[in-house]
Amino acid sequence: MSKQALITGITGQDGAYLAQLLLQKGYEVHGLVARRGSDHPLWRLDELGICDQLRLIDGDLTDLASIVRALQQSRAEEVYNLGAMSFVGTSWNQPLLTAQVTGVGAANVLEALRLVNPTARFYQASTSEMFGLIQAERQSESTPFYPRSPYGVAKLYGHWLTVNYRESFGLHASSGILFNHESPLRGLEFVTRKVTDAVARIKLGKQRELRLGNIDAKRDWGFAGDYVEAMWRMLQQDKPDDYVIATGRTTTVRDMCRIAFEHVGLKMDDHLIIDPAFFRPAEVDVLLGDPAKAESRLGWRATTSLEQLIVMMVEADLRRLSGG
Ligand code: NDP
Ligand code: GDR
Numbered sequence: 628m629s630k631q632a633l634i635t636g637i638t639g640q641d642g643a644y645l646a647q648l649l650l651q652k653g654y655e656v657h658g659l660v661a662r663r664g665s666d667h668p669l670w671r672l673d674e675l676g677i678c679d680q681l682r683l684i685d686g687d688l689t690d691l692a693s694i695v696r697a698l699q700q701s702r703a704e705e706v707y708n709l710g711a712m713s714f715v716g717t718s719w720n721q722p723l724l725t726a727q728v729t730g731v732g733a734a735n736v737l738e739a740l741r742l743v744n745p746t747a748r749f750y751q752a753s754t755s756e757m758f759g760l761i762q763a764e765r766q767s768e769s770t771p772f773y774p775r776s777p778y779g780v781a782k783l784y785g786h787w788l789t790v791n792y793r794e795s796f797g798l799h800a801s802s803g804i805l806f807n808h809e810s811p812l813r814g815l816e817f818v819t820r821k822v823t824d825a826v827a828r829i830k831l832g833k834q835r836e837l838r839l840g841n842i843d844a845k846r847d848w849g850f851a852g853d854y855v856e857a858m859w860r861m862l863q864q865d866k867p868d869d870y871v872i873a874t875g876r877t878t879t880v881r882d883m884c885r886i887a888f889e890h891v892g893l894k895m896d897d898h899l900i901i902d903p904a905f906f907r908p909a910e911v912d913v914l915l916g917d918p919a920k921a922e923s924r925l926g927w928r929a930t931t932s933l934e935q936l937i938v939m940m941v942e943a944d945l946r947r948l949s950g951g
Contacts, residue, residue: 636709688732718778733785765917811943827944840905850931873916
């Protein structure tokens with residue numbers, strides 16, 4: 628008998644890679660799909676060629692009844708809560724929606740789990756954005772939190788509720804505090820993909836300039852394909868726990884951008900324009916994670932360097948834009 632898994636946010640970057648991984652491991656994969664009406668919501672699953680192997684269920688994280696139904700229908704033994712309003716920039720413009728989807732949405736899944744199948748294992752997609760203002764040599768599971776955006780605040784609620792349901796009700800609920808992870812399936816609003824898409828367009832003569840905000844911000848960037856493996860490993864442990872997932876290296880947006888331009892033989896300074904419109908009301912200046920616990924307990928470590936990642940993304944954008 629195959630194991631049953633349910634993924635919220637299956638149409639997102641991580642949802643698509645996790646679905647692929649679980650299918651490869653022999654799972655039956657169910658996915659909650661919120662907005663079938665939007666323009667080609669299944670494009671990532673199509674790109675990975677896995678759409679027809681999945682069992683998609685209509686539902687929304689803000690609708691408890693639809694989550695209860697998804698849990699009953701899927702009989703999921705593992706539930707991965709990846710659904711969220713995940714773009715930090717938008718969270719200042721839609722703080723209440725962000726609270727509902729990203730924060731209360733996690734509460735809905737935990738509550739549904741408690742009602743329908745309290746023995747199922749639960750993964751919460753927590754984030755390094757929760758560290759926010761707190762700078763440490765490296766941010767780890769014991770670093771305090773000080774979120775800097777409505778998104779970070781909503782995620783902190785989901786994180787603590789996961790801890791609380793584990794302690795209160797004995798749920799097998801784990802939280803992955805993941806640092807930024809990217810891929811050719813990353814949304815165009817995030818800075819790495821915005822850069823690689825623009826670099827490919829500039830190289831192909833379809834665009835002249837790239838406008839960015841704060842290029843001094845530093846991020847610990849890894850490859851999403853590596854990170855979904857860590858999510859799965861967390862749920863295979865006897866005991867639920869929280870884990871930082873990161874590469875342990877931090878780079879400025881400026882240097883990440885330079886890698887992309889240099890890969891196609893262009894000079895960044897000929898095309899980059901700093902545009903105040905892309906600065907945020909509050910910034911997280913430096914993120915640098917300490918993945919030591921994940922390495923020792925999960926046997927997990929990042930395998931893709933930032934250079935390999937950016938080259939992979941630029942090449943994928945060049946192919947896509949050339950119709951290849
Ligand atoms: P994406 O933005 O690519 O995917 C978000 C997913 O959530 C999409 O499938 C989206 O559906 C879905 N969603 C949005 N609103 C709702 C709703 N109301 N009900 C149900 N589903 C909804 O994010 P990622 O794949 O990059 O990230 C996955 C998770 O991990 C997110 O929770 C994110 O906050 C978190 N995270 C991500 C990190 C990263 O660097 N990528 C780092 C740390 C945490 P639709 O396709 O219809 O928009
Ligand atoms: P982040 O990712 O906010 O870290 O959240 P994003 O790629 O949006 O920003 C990274 C850094 O780049 C700076 N920046 C710009 N960002 C964007 N998007 N567009 C720009 O033009 C631009 N110019 C500079 C930002 O100010 C920031 O410092 C991501 C999301 O996936 C979250 O869901 C996740 O929780 C965290 O990563 C970890």
